[in-house]
Structures are given as C-alpha cells and as structure tokens.
Amino acid sequence: MNHKTDQLPHSGPCERNKQAIFDILAPLLGNACRLLEIGSGTGQHAVWMAKQAPHITWQPSEIEDNLAALKLRLDVEAPGNVRAAIIIDVAEECWSDHNPDILFTCNTFHIMSEQHVEAFWQHAGTLLKTDALVIVYGPFKYANEFTTPSNARFDIWLKQRDPASGLRDFEWVNELADKNHFICIADHAMPTNNQCIIWRKSSTKTQRKPLTIDG
Numbered sequence: 001m002n003h004k005t006d007q008l009p010h011s012g013p014c015e016r017n018k019q020a021i022f023d024i025l026a027p028l029l030g031n032a033c034r035l036l037e038i039g040s041g042t043g044q045h046a047v048w049m050a051k052q053a054p055h056i057t058w059q060p061s062e063i064e065d066n067l068a069a070l071k072l073r074l075d076v077e078a079p080g081n082v083r084a085a086i087i088i089d090v091a092e093e094c095w096s097d098h099n100p101d102i103l104f105t106c107n108t109f110h111i112m113s114e115q116h117v118e119a120f121w122q123h124a125g126t127l128l129k130t131d132a133l134v135i136v137y138g139p140f141k142y143a144n145e146f147t148t149p150s151n152a153r154f155d156i157w158l159k160q161r162d163p164a165s166g167l168r169d170f171e172w173v174n175e176l177a178d179k180n181h182f183i184c185i186a187d188h189a190m191p192t193n194n195q196c197i198i199w200r201k202s203s204t205k206t207q208r209k210p211l212t213i214d215g
C-alpha cells in the first residue's frame with residue numbers, strides 16, 4: 001500500500017524534539033556506528049535522524065502490535081541507512097542478535113511498566129559491549145520529586161490510563177544501570193521538561209566506594 005506522507009501516523013512531539021535530541025546524539029555517532037532504537041513509534045526520529053547521519057546504520061524496532069504502523073513511514077520515507085524494522089518487546093527473553101554501539105530510546109520509560117524498564121537494562125547489560133552507549137530521552141523525577149507541576153499532572157494522566165505507567169525516578173533508573181555495568185556520563189535538561197541521559201558500559205561492575213562512618 002502506498003501512503004502519502006501526510007497520511008502517515010504522526011507525532012507532534014517528535015517533530016518538535018528531533019533537532020534538540022539530534023544535537024546531543026550527533027557528536028556521539030562515530031563512523032560506521034550501529035544504533036538500535038527501542039520503541040520507534042511513528043518512525044519520525046529514525047527517518048529524520050538517519051538522514052542527518054548517513055554514515056551510521058539505524059535499526060528501528062517496535063512491539064509486534066505497533067510494527068505495522070512503524071513500517072508505513074519507513075516504507076515511504078526511510079533512507080538507505082535505516083534497516084527494516086524488527087519486533088522488539090523489552091519484556092521478551094531474546095531481542096535479536098544485534099550488537100549496537102548505541103541503544104537509543106525516546107519517551108518509552110514512562111510508558112513501560114517498572115518490570116519492563118528493568119528488563120530493558122538487563123538486555124542492555126547483556127547485549128552491549130564495553131564503551132557502548134545507552135541514550136534515554138523523556139521526562140524523569142529526581143529524588144522522587146517531579147521537576148515541574150506539568151510533569152506531575154502528566155504522571156496522574158498516565159496512571160489513569162495505565163496504572164503500571166508513570167514517570168521514573170532518575171535514581172532508580174541509575175541504580176538499574178549500575179547493576180548492569182553502566183555509568184551515567186551526562187544528563188542534559190531538554191525543552192518541555194524532558195531529559196536526555198547518557199550511560200556508558202563499563203568494562204567491569206562499577207566499583208562503589210565502601211561506606212565509611214566517621215567518628
């Protein structure tokens with residue numbers, strides 16, 4: 001089926017945030033870099049960002065139920081460096097045999113359940129090699145506090161839709177990253193109360209400093 005561009009599934013936020021996210025991503029995209037995206041949605045990020053970075057290979061993915069909608073855009077607009085979309089549900093035991101340099105996901109952690117965010121990090125720990133990056137964009141809480149009243153309202157709205165969803169606490173996510181051998185190397189405040197957070201895979205388990213009690 002041939003879809004005109006204006007008939008494709010469309011996300012307004014994707015259009016508005018793509019440049020700001022790409023500005024963070026671009027310096028991290030080395031030559032021949034392979035990027036795996038989890039929860040590619042409408043494919044707008046994959047198509048637009050892959051066009052800006054023709055030297056990389058972009059692997060989009062979606063859960064089975066949303067794969068057909070993603071394919072609609074990719075079939076019409078994807079440049080040659082975007083691979084055919086694959087099914088990945090982070091909850092599944094086996095993702096794929098891909099070995100990306102960058103694992104990227106945008107606006108998914110507050111949609112997934114806590115168990116699925118945990119599964120994301122377990123897979124990242126198994127799949128990625130030392131120095132590979134995980135890049136996560138979306139709204140976060142810090143020390144269990146919302147960064148803005150609008151994020152607090154968004155969280156209520158999300159939970160009314162799906163009680164398992166909701167904004168995740170940075171410290172909780174970072175603990176999962178740490179358990180799976182990732183170190184947080186940057187946390188960028190982004191427009192509209194979002195963050196773009198970057199973790200790097202370390203060669204061994206992060207060595208925590210032993211707790212010492214003075215006095």
Ligand SMILES: C[S@@+](CC[C@H](N)C(=O)[O-])C[C@H]1O[C@@H](n2cnc3c(N)ncnc32)[C@H](O)[C@@H]1O
Binds near residue numbers: 039040041062108112
């Ligand atoms: C709000 S949309 C974001 C889509 C796109 N990344 C964007 O920024 O517009 C959340 C996405 O998370 C995906 N998702 C939800 N649960 C998932 C899971 N268990 N594994 C992989 N993707 C999941 C959904 O299919 C959906 O495409």
